Structure formats: structure tokens, C-alpha cells
Amino acid sequence: TSFSTYISPIFSSQYICAADAGFIRGSYHFAYPDESSGATQGPLYVVLLSNSLLGGWSADGITLPRALDIECL
Numbered sequence: 001t002s003f004s005t006y007i008s009p010i011f012s013s014q015y016i017c018a019a020d021a022g023f024i025r026g027s028y029h030f031a032y033p034d035e036s037s038g039a040t041q042g043p044l045y046v047v048l049l050s051n052s053l054l055g056g057w058s059a060d061g062i063t064l065p066r067a068l069d070i071e072c073l
Contacts, residue, residue, distance in 0.1 A: 026064030027048070027070065028067035
């Protein structure tokens with residue numbers, strides 16, 4: 001995810017294919033604090049993480065914890 005609205009259209013397939021290929025996988029959010037607040041950007045990422053096929057963490061041994069990448073434009 002990125003900003004408060006962007007979701008990669010191919011993330012789900014990449015996420016599943018990575019696991020199928022034996023890779024440890026995870027998800028992250030590009031945060032842009034100069035564009036909007038964490039309160040604005042956070043909810044999109046949190047909702048997606050509630051779904052394990054969309055990057056939510058699970059104790060399955062192949063999923064990394066979520067990550068936050070803070071960017072400045």
C-alpha cells in the first residue's frame with residue numbers, strides 16, 4: 001500500500017506466488033508523512049492486514065511481520 005488509497009493490483013498474486021516458490025514473504029506500507037498523517041494512511045494498511053492473503057501476518061513460518069517504510073518526497 002501507499003498513501004491512503006493505493007493498493008498494488010498485483011500484490012496478492014505476488015504474495016501467493018512467493019510462498020508457492022518457497023520464499024518467506026511479507027507486506028509493507030510506503031508512508032509519506034509530508035502528504036498526509038498516519039491516521040489517514042494507516043487504516044488502509046490495517047484493513048488489508050486482517051486478510052492473510054493480502055499481507056496479514058500469520059504464525060505459519062513463512063510470513064514476515066508487517067513493515068513501515070517512511071518516505072520523504
